[in-house]
Amino acid sequence: MPKQPPIAKADLQKxxxxxxxxxxxxNNDVISFINQPSMKExxxxxxxRHMTAERMIRxxxxxxxxxxxxxxxxxxxFVSAIVQCSQLGLEPGGALGxxxxxxxxxxxxxxxxxxxxxxxxxxxxxxLARRSGQIASLSARVVREGDDFSFEFGLEEKxxxxxxxxxxxxx
Numbered sequence: 001m002p003k004q005p006p007i008a009k010a011d012l013q014k015x016x017x018x019x020x021x022x023x024x025x026x027n028n029d030v031i032s033f034i035n036q037p038s039m040k041e042x043x044x045x046x047x048x049r050h051m052t053a054e055r056m057i058r059x060x061x062x063x064x065x066x067x068x069x070x071x072x073x074x075x076x077x078f079v080s081a082i083v084q085c086s087q088l089g090l091e092p093g094g095a096l097g098x099x100x101x102x103x104x105x106x107x108x109x110x111x112x113x114x115x116x117x118x119x120x121x122x123x124x125x126x127x128l129a130r131r132s133g134q135i136a137s138l139s140a141r142v143v144r145e146g147d148d149f150s151f152e153f154g155l156e157e158k159x160x161x162x163x164x165x166x167x168x169x170x171x
């Protein structure tokens with residue numbers, strides 16, 4: 001890496017935002033931890049066949065870089081969220097919308113740091129439902145004023161939706 005003059009370093013820090021050295025160190029600590037061979041083995045054991053531990057670690061590293069606050073969170077809560085994603089076969093991050101890793105304010109009693117919470121997105125819920133084999137089909141449509149819409153619960157559930165003529169009617 002070429003040496004930069006002091007002014008260039010200062011300008012670079014301004015454009016990247018005010019990151020403290022400890023935040024960068026924490027991010028690197030978490031990234032180093034998830035790249036350990038024992039962690040890769042643990043992830044590989046939890047992942048379904050269509051995913052690899054290397055890919056999950058790459059995705060987790062990208063998430064830490066996109067959301068630096070994740071690197072400041074309790075490492076074990078971060079690892080737990082990644083393992084949970086692995087067990088479910090969901091990829092965290094906004095690309096697919098399967099799941100999201102969010103820092104939550106409930107501080108860990110031991111470390112005093114925030115915890116990472118796994119939030120499953122609606123696309124992840126759909127993916128899990130489809131993989132379960134428990135649903136025949138899944139679709140969503142907009143019901144507008146003037147549409148013929150009815151449903152019945154019970155042993156023989158029934159859903160009827162006949163769209164009306166006016167596609168611009170209020171929802």
